[in-house]
Amino acid sequence: MTNTQQTSVLITGGNKGLGLEAARRLGALGWRVFLGSRDEGRGRAAAAELAAGGADVIMVQLDVTSDASVAGAVKLVREHADRLDVLINNAGAPGGGVAPADATAEEIHSVYDTNVYGPVRVTHAFLPLLRAADQPRVVMVSSGGGSFSVVTDPGQPFSKFHELAYSSSKAALNMITVRYAQALPEIKFNVATPGEVANRKFAATDMNHHTGELTVTEGTDSIVRLATIGADGPSGIFVDRLGPVAW
Secondary structure, X not given: OOOOOOOEEEXXXXXXXXXXXXXXXXXXXXXXXXXXXXXXXXXXXXXXXXXXXXXXXXXXXXXXXXXXXXXXXHHHHHHHOOOOOEEEEOOOOOOOOOOOOOOOHHHHHHHHHHHOHHXXXXXXXXXXHHHOOOOOEEEEEOOHHHOHHXXXXXXXXXXXXXXXXXXXXXXXXXXXXXXXXHXXXXXXXXXXXXXXXXXXXXXXXXXHOOOOOEOHXXXXXXXXXXXXXXXXXXXXXXXXXXEEOOO
């Protein structure tokens, strides 16, 4: 077992985009980063990039849709740490943007498997390690598209993006986070969106073909803030980089 005083974080979908940038920023704080990646090759390349920059990083092959993969990730983390201080459920699937009239249960299920069941699967598996930490935190990476106030606002771009899978999966993730926060007060569960809801901006990532107006660093501001909150910090909140977001 290595330095038990070092803060540790597991980031799902950590090999690119928001996950990789959050890993870089938290690694720069001296944290040990468990970099979750579904693709082992891409994960190792990303971990090598972070390590070259001085980060203490361990690549974890992790497919959030697989019970066996998640169990293997728990086993690997346990080989290096006796606790997990922070879990960032970042891995996400955009879906195909299928119009509601054309959406099928199969299409929705595939998105939910990553965006909803994935965070539940990973959180449940890592609860024992989180409970072993002094100030455990879980950050769920959601979207303004999961906010009823955003989707029902005609001035918001997401109100005009007519699909079922992605927005409803993120709304479900938001509710799941609140229920975790209520039931497990010893762990801080919070939701981050990488955009700026009030300014109708979102971060440039692969998921939106890099069309967002915010940089990936700006997009991780809310994630990093929630990952680093202290013992007196909030639980059960939804924020972007500017502040609270309405559910």
